[in-house]
Amino acid sequence: MTWSQQELLYIGSALLAFAAWFSLRSRSSAPSSAVPSYGPRYLPSFVGSILAAYRLGTDEENFLLDCHTRYGPITYLPWPLCQYLVTDGAAIQSIYNTPSKSLVFSPIRNDMNYTVFNIAPAIFSSRFIEERIFPAHAKGLARGQLATPLERFVTSVEGRVAALGEKVEKAGTSAEIELVDVVNEMVFEGASDALFGTELCSPSHSDLTRAQLREAFIDFDASFPLLASGLAAGLLPASLHRFWPKLDKGVKARGVLIEHFAKWARAGLPGLEEGVTKDIVEIGMNAQVGDEEMGKILLGSFWALQANAPFAAVHHLLYLTQTPLLPSILKEMDEHLSTTSEPYSFATLSSSTTLPLLTSTLYETLRLSASSFSIRLVKDREGYVFTNTPHAIPPIPYHSRIICCATRLLDVEEDEDSAEWDGERFEGEEGRRKALKEVRAFGGGISVCEGRQLAMAKLKAVSIMLLTTFSFSPILSRYNPKETRELRFKGGKKGVSPKTLLGRAGMGVRQVAMKAPYTLEKRSGSA
Numbered sequence: 196m197t198w199s200q201q202e203l204l205y206i207g208s209a210l211l212a213f214a215a216w217f218s219l220r221s222r223s224s225a226p227s228s229a230v231p232s233y234g235p236r237y238l239p240s241f242v243g244s245i246l247a248a249y250r251l252g253t254d255e256e257n258f259l260l261d262c263h264t265r266y267g268p269i270t271y272l273p274w275p276l277c278q279y280l281v282t283d284g285a286a287i288q289s290i291y292n293t294p295s296k297s298l299v300f301s302p303i304r305n306d307m308n309y310t311v312f313n314i315a316p317a318i319f320s321s322r323f324i325e326e327r328i329f330p331a332h333a334k335g336l337a338r339g340q341l342a343t344p345l346e347r348f349v350t351s352v353e354g355r356v357a358a359l360g361e362k363v364e365k366a367g368t369s370a371e372i373e374l375v376d377v378v379n380e381m382v383f384e385g386a387s388d389a390l391f392g393t394e395l396c397s398p399s400h401s402d403l404t405r406a407q408l409r410e411a412f413i414d415f416d417a418s419f420p421l422l423a424s425g426l427a428a429g430l431l432p433a434s435l436h437r438f439w440p441k442l443d444k445g446v447k448a449r450g451v452l453i454e455h456f457a458k459w460a461r462a463g464l465p466g467l468e469e470g471v472t473k474d475i476v477e478i479g480m481n482a483q484v485g486d487e488e489m490g491k492i493l494l495g496s497f498w499a500l501q502a503n504a505p506f507a508a509v510h511h512l513l514y515l516t517q518t519p520l521l522p523s524i525l526k527e528m529d530e531h532l533s534t535t536s537e538p539y540s541f542a543t544l545s546s547s548t549t550l551p552l553l554t555s556t557l558y559e560t561l562r563l564s565a566s567s568f569s570i571r572l573v574k575d576r577e578g579y580v581f582t583n584t585p586h587a588i589p590p591i592p593y594h595s596r597i598i599c600c601a602t603r604l605l606d607v608e609e610d611e612d613s614a615e616w617d618g619e620r621f622e623g624e625e626g627r628r629k630a631l632k633e634v635r636a637f638g639g640g641i642s643v644c645e646g647r648q649l650a651m652a653k654l655k656a657v658s659i660m661l662l663t664t665f666s667f668s669p670i671l672s673r674y675n676p677k678e679t680r681e682l683r684f685k686g687g688k689k690g691v692s693p694k695t696l697l698g699r700a701g702m703g704v705r706q707v708a709m710k711a712p713y714t715l716e717k718r719s720g721s722a
């Protein structure tokens with residue numbers, strides 16, 4: 196489903212309203228006159244803000260490129276947005292290197308906890324989430340804790356791959372699938388098992404089936420940008436939600452999910468013996484946060500787990516199944532499977548020396564498919580001063596909001612092939628170092644994605660399991676050009692992908708429509 200122009204305008208205005216509310220609350224100081232302001236000079240400055248919000252919703256990449264080339268490393272979006280957009284790689288690195296005593300993230304995380312997950316302000320203002328839950332997350336997602344979650348993920352995906360194999364056998368030699376939906380669901384289910392165990396939807400304690408849980412998640416996630424704008428947190432009375440179906444559905448789905456997680460926690464987390472989710476529930480229960488607030492905290496963790504990786508797997512598979520590099524990638528995978536004793540263990544898949552080509556393709560896919568913004572608030576009274584940037588960049592005043600637009604690093608991508616998918620771009624040790632600097636899909640600094648190691652391992656595992664078992668071919672005749680986006684590979688080959696959904700600028704991996712008809716055959720030699 197795409198967003199209508201009208202809906203985007205609504206989102207733009209919602210963003211503006213939120214920004215106005217935020218700027219009033221945060222008492223941002225006067226903007227720096229040394230930073231160029233977005234928008235036509237001959238019109239009142241707030242027009243620039245309206246244009247910026249609209250263009251971010253409808254044409255994000257060109258908007259950011261435009262800011263970067265016309266205004267330089269930083270662009271000020273005037274009242275009511277009142278934010279500084281940073282589009283320069285060195286400036287973003289300077290921000291990522293800055294500790295939280297100068298640039299803070301927690302007020303922004305807390306705002307989201309309230310607007311999106313509806314967590315009671317009393318809970319996060321007591322610093323309980325910041326001081327107890329967030330550190331537990333970070334600890335539970337550290338490298339040493341990921342062997343069992345990845346094992347559970349692999350077991351779940353193996354089951355689904357086997358079911359697909361049966362589907363192909365029943366159909367004769369080949370079956371038709373919707374690649375986006377199949378891969379998305381496979382990763383969603385596997386990740387759910389990985390961190391929440393296999394009984395999250397057992398009938399003994401749950402009214403929802405696994406499919407209903409995913410449906411509710413999709414509705415909630417679709418409303419995320421609207422919720423983040425503060426609409427359901429006081430800006431729009433609940434009696435008016437029904438006039439905005441996407442918001443209404445999202446708020447209802449959020450209620451269903453909160454209740455579901457609350458019940459599961461109350462039932463003693465059936466199916467989960469250990470791990471980060473169990474630790475978080477124990478901390479919450481000991482602090483007597485109550486069932487409902489526990490459900491909200493768990494929804495927050497579940498959203499972080501599921502918001503990006505399923506679509507990242509989809510993009511990766513769309514590229515891998517159509518790239519001319521596929522024979523080399525398969526050769527690397529086959530060798531991996533025949534020479535490694537535990538090919539899907541976390542230790543193997545997270546090692547920097549295994550599967551260099553597959554790892555490079557994954558970074559390259561993330562480079563092209565994610566739009567990730569990292570947000571900070573300036574805490575230094577003297578303003579934020581950039582360090583180690585090749586050009587002098589004006590300081591940003593106290594209490595301003597900075598958005599690092601790490602979508603694609605615009606300044607390192609001036610070469611002509613930057614829009615092409617080059618699966619070998621980040622190969623080997625040097626490539627990996629380059630990827631860590633240039634691929635910012637996981638954000639960075641104090642707010643960097645805590646699940647990135649788990650995500651990378653899951654994405655490698657799922658692509659190996661699918662590609663070494665099946666041959667995939669897009670059914671080109673079934674792609675409607677109006678709903679299709681062209682994929683460009685290095686060397687000139689073109690491929691197809693469903694169009695990207697708009698309206699999620701900065702929220703991580705871009706989503707695509709659920710339709711991508713493919714035929715699936717057993718790969719020769721696979722069991």
Ligand code: HEM
Pocket residue numbers: 304332336496499500501503504507565567568569570636637638639640642643644645646647649650702703704
């Ligand atoms: C390809 C997959 C993924 C991508 C692209 C991704 C991206 C991101 C981004 C952009 C952020 C915010 C970074 C910033 O503000 O600087 C983030 C935060 C986070 N991610 Fe991921 N993520 C992925 C998978 C995962 C997984 C599998 C987990 C596992 C639980 C996870 C857990 C988290 C957590 C806990 C946070 C912090 C949330 C917060 O600060 O509110 N992520 N992720």
